[in-house]
Amino acid sequence: MLIRRSPDLTYADITPKSVYLNRRKFLQGMGIAGTAAIAGTRLIDLISPSHSVHASTKLSTVKGPFNTDEKITPFNDVTHYNNFYEFGSDKSDPAKNAQNFQTSPWSVSVEGEVAKPRTLTMDEILKLAPLEERIYRHRCVEAWSIVVPWIGFSLNTLIKLVEPTPKASYVAFQSFYDLKQMPQSRGTGLDYPYVEGLRLDEAMNPLTLLCVGMYGETLPNQDGAPVRMVIPWKYGFKSIKSIVKIKFVKGEPPTTWSRMAPSEYGFYSNVNPTVDHPRWSQAKERRLGEIFRRNTLMFNGYDDQVASMYAGMNLKKNY
Amino acid sequence: MHRLLSNKWTKVAVFIICLLPLAVLTNRALHGRLGANPVEFVQHATGLWTLRFLIFTLAITPLRKLLKLPELIRFRRMLGLFAFFYVCLHFLTYIGPDQSFDLAAMWKDVQKRRYITVGFLGFILLIPLAITSTAGWIRRLGGKRWQMLHRSIYVAAICGVIHYYWLVKSDVREPLFYGALVSILLLWRLGDRYVKRGRPAPAKTDPKPEMSRASADAS
Numbered sequence: 118m119l120i121r122r123s124p125d126l127t128y129a130d131i132t133p134k135s136v137y138l139n140r141r142k143f144l145q146g147m148g149i150a151g152t153a154a155i156a157g158t159r160l161i162d163l164i165s166p167s168h169s170v171h172a173s174t175k176l177s178t179v180k181g182p183f184n185t186d187e188k189i190t191p192f193n194d195v196t197h198y199n200n201f202y203e204f205g206s207d208k209s210d211p212a213k214n215a216q217n218f219q220t221s222p223w224s225v226s227v228e229g230e231v232a233k234p235r236t237l238t239m240d241e242i243l244k245l246a247p248l249e250e251r252i253y254r255h256r257c258v259e260a261w262s263i264v265v266p267w268i269g270f271s272l273n274t275l276i277k278l279v280e281p282t283p284k285a286s287y288v289a290f291q292s293f294y295d296l297k298q299m300p301q302s303r304g305t306g307l308d309y310p311y312v313e314g315l316r317l318d319e320a321m322n323p324l325t326l327l328c329v330g331m332y333g334e335t336l337p338n339q340d341g342a343p344v345r346m347v348i349p350w351k352y353g354f355k356s357i358k359s360i361v362k363i364k365f366v367k368g369e370p371p372t373t374w375s376r377m378a379p380s381e382y383g384f385y386s387n388v389n390p391t392v393d394h395p396r397w398s399q400a401k402e403r404r405l406g407e408i409f410r411r412n413t414l415m416f417n418g419y420d421d422q423v424a425s426m427y428a429g430m431n432l433k434k435n436y
Numbered sequence: 437m438h439r440l441l442s443n444k445w446t447k448v449a450v451f452i453i454c455l456l457p458l459a460v461l462t463n464r465a466l467h468g469r470l471g472a473n474p475v476e477f478v479q480h481a482t483g484l485w486t487l488r489f490l491i492f493t494l495a496i497t498p499l500r501k502l503l504k505l506p507e508l509i510r511f512r513r514m515l516g517l518f519a520f521f522y523v524c525l526h527f528l529t530y531i532g533p534d535q536s537f538d539l540a541a542m543w544k545d546v547q548k549r550r551y552i553t554v555g556f557l558g559f560i561l562l563i564p565l566a567i568t569s570t571a572g573w574i575r576r577l578g579g580k581r582w583q584m585l586h587r588s589i590y591v592a593a594i595c596g597v598i599h600y601y602w603l604v605k606s607d608v609r610e611p612l613f614y615g616a617l618v619s620i621l622l623l624w625r626l627g628d629r630y631v632k633r634g635r636p637a638p639a640k641t642d643p644k645p646e647m648s649r650a651s652a653d654a655s
Contacts (some may be wrong), residue, residue, distance in 0.1 A: 190472075194472035195472075197471070197472060198472030198473060202607075206606070206607035208472075208473075209471065261473055304609055305606060306605075306606030306607045374606075377606055396549060396550070396602060396603075397549055397551075398545065398548075403473065403533075408474075408475060408533050409536050410533070410534065410536070
């Protein structure tokens, strides 16, 4: 309980860092405007946010379970090298194009086969449970990996709250999508809005994180602000970003990458060094910051927590 | 324009310009500006510049004919050799950081991954072209045979485009762009041939020295 933020402050009240930095920059800009004009500096540079500024706010957390003690990937790498196809298909695109992404106000609709469907605002989500810091390995299907101190809590906290009915066997997630805010999504080869899914037992697994921040702060826009999933034993694209809908369903829900190329991306997409992507090997990965490739671990090293869920399943078939 | 293209210093200038991509990469490396995944950055950059230099090389003949600038031929060998230079760097990033210099593992990878297979094939095809790029080799092989051999640059360029196309996950716009450029350059050659066959007369009225025609056709 002690880790909660003061309740009188709401998510929308917090001034994003980019805004106050801009204000400061603007004031500085006013002061040196004359000089700048003479020197030929573009004033726009002083009042528009630079690439390294994010709309972030400090979050207080407790130490969570399942932490790896591996070296944490630098914040700047995690925020400037990632996939978020809504903002472009190059890994440097999200940092550039998500700057003005509107993430407040925000709410998530939790619906479907549940006794108590509800729509949660970001404030409500932040108060559902103590925020934990969890340092997870994160393995992309493209064979690179990072170590990230995420902030959030187990998704099962939320699931228990809405009380799934016996019919609920799967959980379907949907990302926010607005072509006006995401014009770079055009031509990236995917259908939007981005959708993902988990089996209910996977969603209930304590490792499965409903994530609201990283590196001690709220999520930067390009990393899936304001709320995303982190499922560390699956390839990165399963960890859907900027969630607006969580729906409990009877059958296996469609998932974006699988819909695009079913032979290359399956519903499960568990990290598995013995099952290659049809076009490239998954046996090794490059940890950002390293030159040579290291071996990829079964279930990304989380087999103790998750292997039992797949006992008896053919993982070559259910890739 | 003709005088500029014939000037020996122009060749030096073009040589230096061709080194710019390497200079930019080196400068970025020295200042830690290769991004979060430097190996991948260098790999993509050298791969792209290989493809671009192949396209520049293939563009010489259409341009010199369309613009009536025969002097452009002076730059073709250099551009082709730069394509080979960048593909060598590209290959080094693969065999080194990706395969840890394990030749057996590399060979398995080449056989198993079709995008690697086709990329490797393109690389192999360029080796004899680089070796036989000298005037001595043109003489030794004879114009006709040399020209036949050097037509494998068409296949190498197609390999490069397919290699790129098979590598991307879902956004195929860039590979298709390069594919379109290569297609235009190769289709122009087909068209040019067709036109030449249909009109044998100009060849008689405008005879060219054997050597220059051989090198022109081998574009």
